[in-house]
Amino acid sequence: MSGNEERTFIAIKPDGVQRGLIGEIIKRFEQKGFKLVAMKLIQADEDLMRQHYCDLKDRPFFPGLVRFMSSGPVVAMCYFCDIFLGSNAIDSKPGTIRGDFCIQVVRNIIHGSDSVESANTEINLWFKPEEICDYTKCQDSWLNG
Ligand code: IDP
Ligand code: MG
DSSP: OOSOOSEEEEEEOHHHHHTTOHHHHHHHHHHHTOEEEEEEEEOOOHHHHHHHTGGGTTSTTHHHHHHHHTSSOEEEEEEEOOOOOOOOTTTOOTTSHHHHHOOOSSOOSEEEOSSHHHHHHHHHHHOOGGGSOOOOOTTHHHHOO
């Protein structure tokens, strides 16, 4: 068991794309050694965002969140990665993506699945099976002793 056997869904939100942070964010996942298996730049429509955030549909900020998330392109990605993002921008520690790059709760640059179950739901929502690559990374044997 390498410790990062689970798939997770990560999205760079419209504010991260507009602020030119795509490379900076991908760099962090890359240098950590996580395996990227799918990636696309996509302009999501409101329907997709309503489904993506369906757990939050009764929250007062839901309509604004759906509008924000469909206001520009997002970078959708799937990684083998055992971390889940868990805190809002205000509580995020320096060194984390939110801690380093944002100061507010809505425009917080990045989405990450919060559990294995939500990751699977989100990956199926954003990607077709044929968009997910199956390959071996040569660094696996160096990272997982
Ligand atoms: P998470 O992204 O840290 O998992 P969630 O509670 O799942 O946070 O909320 C999803 C997204 O909804 C947040 O990333 C943020 O963009 C937005 N959001 C969360 N709480 C609020 C709020 O109180 N007001 C406005 N937007 C919010
Ligand atoms: Mg969440």
